[in-house]
Amino acid sequence: MARFTDEELKQKVQSGFIVESEDEMTETYKKALITQLTVQGDTELMSAPSYFNAAKDAPSTNTMVSSMAIVQDELGHANIAYRLLEDLGISRDYLLYERQPHEFKHPYGFDQWLDNWAELVVANGLFDRAGITLLGDVHRNTSYGPLKRALVKVGLEENFHLRHGEVWMRRLCEAGGEAREKVQRGVDWMFPMGVEWFGMPDDKKRHNAQLEFKLKGFTNDQLRQTWLNAVVPLCEELGLNLPAHWDEDEGRAVIDYEFPVNFDEREKVWLLDEPVTWEQAFDRWKRRGPANEPYVESLRVGRLQLEDMMAA
Numbered sequence: 001m002a003r004f005t006d007e008e009l010k011q012k013v014q015s016g017f018i019v020e021s022e023d024e025m026t027e028t029y030k031k032a033l034i035t036q037l038t039v040q041g042d043t044e045l046m047s048a049p050s051y052f053n054a055a056k057d058a059p060s061t062n063t064m065v066s067s068m069a070i071v072q073d074e075l076g077h078a079n080i081a082y083r084l085l086e087d088l089g090i091s092r093d094y095l096l097y098e099r100q101p102h103e104f105k106h107p108y109g110f111d112q113w114l115d116n117w118a119e120l121v122v123a124n125g126l127f128d129r130a131g132i133t134l135l136g137d138v139h140r141n142t143s144y145g146p147l148k149r150a151l152v153k154v155g156l157e158e159n160f161h162l163r164h165g166e167v168w169m170r171r172l173c174e175a176g177g178e179a180r181e182k183v184q185r186g187v188d189w190m191f192p193m194g195v196e197w198f199g200m201p202d203d204k205k206r207h208n209a210q211l212e213f214k215l216k217g218f219t220n221d222q223l224r225q226t227w228l229n230a231v232v233p234l235c236e237e238l239g240l241n242l243p244a245h246w247d248e249d250e251g252r253a254v255i256d257y258e259f260p261v262n263f264d265e266r267e268k269v270w271l272l273d274e275p276v277t278w279e280q281a282f283d284r285w286k287r288r289g290p291a292n293e294p295y296v297e298s299l300r301v302g303r304l305q306l307e308d309m310m311a312a
């Protein structure tokens, strides 16, 4: 390690140098990469129990198979990120089995229960879209070679999840009645969740190691805008209400409330007229949401049962 200084490495990666192994990193680069991969792996991992629970509500054997295929993909994506972390000296066992549930680094959106099939497909349409936006940027721009190559497979599969979400959102909206109402209810709580997903606005962030080391190419606000520009027209086309609209003059989607705002966890309802500070939003994320512990436990229970069985 430390063949280069941080400044030298920043310049090298900005002009196209691809890092292939640990001896080409600085400590600061390695730390930023570990943070990025942990968030990535944990997000993939937590999407699995979240989708799995709602997939039990699938309306047919075909849809059960396709939603279980999505769950399987997500576990595979988590495995890819954790495998890359293992090359950087972090054990997969530690990541999966030794952390407290609140120590996982996924977005707060995956600390919530998805209540039914409609919520699963809205999550595919909105949350997988957030995943594609973030990982698509990493795939195109990352200076870490092993991650760039690994993301080819992830990207293809994420597109399938997104298509599944959008096709089903349309189908349920066209059916009208309760089906449409459930999609609307899902969008009501998942849209503001997606807005928060991309983190603090750029003007509040002083410096960003991930951008400087080219672990990503675009800023939080740029990525949030990319997501909004895809999600808002889709929802408008489906006749769903959103606290956002497409602005013809600006040629982009615009959010109609000041975020971050307060969230009622029990009712799964955003209080859009109750703004909070970013510190309060971070506290909510750190406290984690109602499904955090059950999701982590559900991922561990099989291993614990097997250990008990083998010890008996």
Ligand SMILES: [Fe+2]
Pocket (backbone or CB within 6 Å): 044, 073, 074, 077, 131, 158
């Ligand atoms: Fe994934």
Ligand SMILES: [Fe+2]
Pocket (backbone or CB within 6 Å): 074, 128, 131, 157, 158, 161
């Ligand atoms: Fe996905």
